[in-house]
Amino acid sequence: MEFNKALTRRHSIRSYSDKPISIDDLKDIVTKAQKSPSWVDSQPWKIYIATGEIVKKLAQQQADLEDKGTASHPEIPVRHRDDWAKMPRANMAENSVRKADWATEHNDDYDRYQKYLYNAPAVAYLTIAKDSTDWSKFDLGMFASTLMLAASDKGIDSIPSYSLVKYPELSRVALDIPTDETIFIGIALGYQSDSILNQYRSNRSDLSSILTIKD
């Protein structure tokens, strides 16, 4: 089965080469993401993709805001880590320590890439209607995951990232995103650069800590 290859090669890529993604490839991965299941086939998702000169302009605008120290204001509120539930809080703490140690050891330069939208040649913005139910949020997550696996299957790298939607007014204006839609998450798409940043690997919990099977 080819699926395992697409699944295992996907990991978050935080620095991209200048190689563009063709419009046909973008349409293909979105068509595949549309295969995701949704509540009563409600298909609540919409997707807006910035590429070419538009994404370059967005990257510069984001960097300008970051340089000015503008506070982020995503449309989905970000809770302080101390207010997350116990298990994800512990996992975040573990990842943060590992990532910080790794960054020190490898001189990683995360902020420089992040503020320019990771230099990605395409950024997809996923939205749902502002009056969506929680089930539509669940459906949007599945759409996002299928999108990234479909991309991986074509050798296209990705990262879902809050930092892409820190200043949602930028993409809303650039892509004419209607005001009755919430800009939920951004997904950078492209081909990884040879930056050391891309060599970091996240961890996963022991299966026994998340799985219960009773036979």
Ligand SMILES: Cc1cc2nc3c(=O)[nH]c(=O)nc-3n(C[C@H](O)[C@H](O)[C@H](O)COP(=O)(O)O)c2cc1C
């Ligand atoms: C909703 C969401 C928001 C994220 N935001 C960021 C972010 O702002 N910066 C970042 O470096 N990674 C971000 N990530 C990527 C996660 O850190 C990454 O998926 C996780 O550490 C697991 O690593 P992997 O994707 O390489 O398997 C985000 C992921 C998700 C699902």
